[in-house]
Amino acid sequence: MKDYQKNFIEFLLSMKALKFGDFTLKSGRKSPYFLNMGAFFTGHAITQLGKFYADAIADTIQGGFNVIFGPAYKGIPLAIATVQSLYTSHGIDAQYAFNRKEVKDHGEAGLIVGKALEPSDRIVIVDDVITAGTAVRETLEIIKNHGGAAIRAIIVSVDRMEKGSGNTSAVMEISQTHGIAVYPIITILHILEYVKSGKAEQFGVGAAMSEKIESYLAEYGAL
Numbered sequence: 001m002k003d004y005q006k007n008f009i010e011f012l013l014s015m016k017a018l019k020f021g022d023f024t025l026k027s028g029r030k031s032p033y034f035l036n037m038g039a040f041f042t043g044h045a046i047t048q049l050g051k052f053y054a055d056a057i058a059d060t061i062q063g064g065f066n067v068i069f070g071p072a073y074k075g076i077p078l079a080i081a082t083v084q085s086l087y088t089s090h091g092i093d094a095q096y097a098f099n100r101k102e103v104k105d106h107g108e109a110g111l112i113v114g115k116a117l118e119p120s121d122r123i124v125i126v127d128d129v130i131t132a133g134t135a136v137r138e139t140l141e142i143i144k145n146h147g148g149a150a151i152r153a154i155i156v157s158v159d160r161m162e163k164g165s166g167n168t169s170a171v172m173e174i175s176q177t178h179g180i181a182v183y184p185i186i187t188i189l190h191i192l193e194y195v196k197s198g199k200a201e202q203f204g205v206g207a208a209m210s211e212k213i214e215s216y217l218a219e220y221g222a223l
Contacts, residue, residue, distance in 0.1 A: 001193060004055040005186045009194050011048055012158075013203040015039050018191070020205050029220060032212035033191070035158055037074065037128040050081025051089060052185050053126055056155055057082070058090045060183040065122040065152045067115050070098040071139040078126045079114075094124075099142050117147030125154045130170045130182065140178060151180050158191075159184035162220045169222040188217065 012018035017039040023031045040049050057065075068086070070079025079096040086092040097114035115121070123143060130136055136154065143149060154174070159182075164170045171182045194200055196210040 001190050002059070004052060004059070005190050006194065008052045008185050009191060011052065013200065013205070015045060020209050032209065032216055035129065037157055046077055046081050047085070050078070050085040053078060053082040053155055054085035054089055056183060056185045057086065057124060058092070061124060061153050065124045066094055067117070067121045067123045067149070068094050068096045069123050069125045069139070069143065070096065071125065071127055071135060072099050072101050075125070075127045078128070082126050099139070111142065112146050117143060117149050119148050121147065121149035122152050123149050124152050127154065128157050129160070130154075130156055130174065136174055153181045153183055156182065156184050157186075159187040161188050161217070161222055163222045167222060172222060188213070192217075
């Protein structure tokens with residue numbers, strides 16, 4: 001695990017965005033952990049979050065992109081925070097764009113805000129999580145219909161690495177179906193490693209929680 005990944009786990013825990021216990025997910029599954037990316041609504045939190053996304057982009061994508069795209073709504077602040085941190089922390093002056101949920105027919109009309117997308121653009125999509133992949137497919141269709149720019153990669157916060165409707169995860173399905181690399185800042189395996197090490201005890205999470213995570217992954221994991 002790299003330093004920024006360990007720091008991201010501690011950031012999630014300190015912000016109470018990553019919680020451990022007994023949670024019922026939308027899928028009906030009983031999970032020992034839950035991730036709430038809606039917890040980042042202060043200047044400090046969104047600045048830190050943008051830095052982790054920027055660090056992940058700099059670590060996994062070696063140049064060749066010029067636009068950070070944030071799908072509405074949660075991706076919008078992510079895109080803006082990420083381009084700011086790419087510039088201040090990594091010297092990369094990228095542009096940002098995001099979509100509206102509905103087309104605007106007056107003023108600066110259209111669906112895309114920010115950089116007007118062109119075929120020559122190389123885009124990195126930033127989003128919080130990929131659950132079923134539906135939102136990602138909608139975003140890919142929007143980009144295809146507005147300039148048809150190439151998608152370099154998709155960056156998400158955490159990959160739960162769970163089976164979807166089949167035996168593969170939503171992240172794996174997106175990669176296989178569309179040929180687009182999906183990079184999480186961390187995966188559940190990073191979280192498991194951190195918990196097993198005992199470092200999570202400073203946040204009130206005992207190493208015994210690792211057994212619950214392992215049992216959950218044994219049943220639902222797409223590893």
